[in-house]
Amino acid sequence: MKPLSMPFLSMRNRRKASCLFVLFLFSFLYSCEQIDDIFDEPPKDSQGSATQESATVVYDWYKFIARIQLHTNPQPVTLLNNRNFAYIGVGLYEAVRPGIKGAVSLSTKLYLMPAMPKPDSHRDYLWGAAANAALASMFKQLLVGLSEADIARIDSMENAYNNRFRLSTSDAVISRSQTYGRAVATAIYNWSTTDNFNLSSQGYELPQGPGAWVPNPPGFANPVGPFLKNSRPFLAYSLTATTPPLPFPYSEDESSQFYEAAKEVYDISKTLTDEQKAIARWWADGGGTGVGIPLPGHLLSIVTGILESRNAKLGRAAEIYAKTGIAMRDGHYIVFRDKYLYNLLQPVIYIRRHIDPTWLSYLPSPPYPEYPSGKSGYYSPVMQVLIQEFGDIPVTDNAYAWRGDEPRHYGSISELNQEVAMSRVYGGIHYKFTMDTTREIGRELGNYIANIELTPQ
Known part of the structure; x- marks a missing residue:
């Protein structure tokens, strides 16, 4: 029997066929739309x-x-x-x-x-x-x-x-x-442009009183950064993070702990070895065009060296540069806010007043109060971020290869950080207790930053 052609189909069957055709067409178009959606999306790994x-x-x-x-x-x-x-x-x-x-x-x-x-x-x-x-x-x-x-x-x-x-x-x-x-x-x-960063000292009045900082020799420059406390940090944490008070009170008594701390700096300066001088110079940085690396170039050189040694890929490297940058900025925010809170005179002022009126530090003392330390204030949190991210690994610092200096090798990041701190004591810029305290507040800040979760664990 020959199959019936379309014209001879019953009205009921014709309606059924039309419905099936519409359903087929809808399914076909829907499938195409789904395929288009797949191809409009980036490959699974591209993001x-x-x-x-x-x-x-x-x-x-x-x-x-x-x-x-x-x-x-x-x-x-x-x-x-x-x-x-x-x-x-x-x-x-x-x-x-x-x-x-x-x-x-x-x-x-x-x-x-x-x-x-x-x-x-x-x-x-x-x-x-x-x-x-x-x-x-x-x-x-x-x-x-x-x-x-x-x-x-x-x-x-x-x-x-x-x-x-x-x-x-x-x-x-x-x-x-x-x-x-x-x-x-x-x-x-x-x-x-909205962070209110201001290095001027215009309108700032130096506090008076025993142990108060004054512009120091040989340059007697105006203070730098007294209003940085009014700038915006990267972390809300930093608004309330504080430097503890001096471990002992200021005193001019020769039997006091403070006098002993200043005398320690003086005595070290009188017997500096060639190695101690080299350490002081290595971490001094700056000093003029083509003389030393402008900060934070030296620190960033260390960060880059560690990332390269670990073969860090782009995403990992970007996260580390961000976290170490936050550590640098907020380390200085905390330090400079508290420098002008404690307003402690530097060793060069104390020693010239009470120990040796002709003494000058091996490195020039910067124009701001002594406690806590600016150098350790941003090195220490950065080093702690790196320790938390990679472990306390050996480090080679080759930042001054361009001027013919041999690289310095350290058994750990902690050892490098300790040398950074001691370099300021060798340079006559800081009391040792200042470096110890600053490393500790830097460690706490670095731990906080390292624990900021940016990617799934």
Whole structure:
């Protein structure tokens, strides 16, 4: 029997066939929509690729900018430079954070940090290109004293890396990544302009009384940073973190513990060995164009060296630069707020008044109160972050290879941190009790920062 053609189907069967056709068409279109959705989504690993991408671009940038600052004239102001590199570390993390699976923005962790730009979650990004653009932009926006030639070198460095990326990545992805990195850089810069950072001493009146700091010889410079306490730290924690009082009261009595502490600095200065002098000079930094590394270049060189030795990938490196940057900034915030709280005179003033009127410290004493220590105030929390992240591992510091100095080797990060502290005693800048106390408050701050959870454990 021949099958019936469509015209001869019953009305009921024709309705049934039409319904089946509509259902088939709907199913077909729905399936196509689902397929389109799959292809519109980025590959599963593209939003987590920063954990696999090389961090070489970041390491090269930090080394590159250190060379530029080495020859900047005049040299960058230490406290301002530390603050700027702290913002740069945070911005670097934000520029690659979407490429770290499950990572959260630091805007959810830091004090009064605004929300950061978001990438298009349906597009591919090369996070190294985003970091490249963000760093180039932040260096130009945040670092002071850059010449036109410096700016041109920064642009050339950025272009060189983009050309390298183009060997394996499309122009569209690189352009998209650049746009995102620069958007983050601008957001970070705009946030930085609201932190009330002020190094001026205009309007500041020196407190009077026994043991009070006064401008010290040989320069008798005006105080630096008395109003930093009014600036915004990165952490709400830092608003209430405090330096404990001096372990014993100020005294001019020759039998007192304070006199003994000052006499210890004096006695050490009279018998400094060549090695102790070398240690004091190694950690002095700065000192003029082409003489020493402007701070925090030396510290960042150590951070970079440890990251490279551990073969840290882009996401991991960005997190460490962010956390060590936070440690630098808030370490100085706490220290300088409390320097002007305790307002303790430096050894050079006390010793000239009560022990030897002709004495000068081996290194020039900086223009601010003695307690707690600025140097240990930002080295110690950074070192503690590194210990928490990598363990108390051996470290080689090769920061001064460019001037022909042999590298210094340490059995642990703790050993390096101890030498940093003692370098200021050898230099005649600090009492030993100050270094001990400052290392402890730095350790507590570093532990707090290291425990900030940014990625799934």
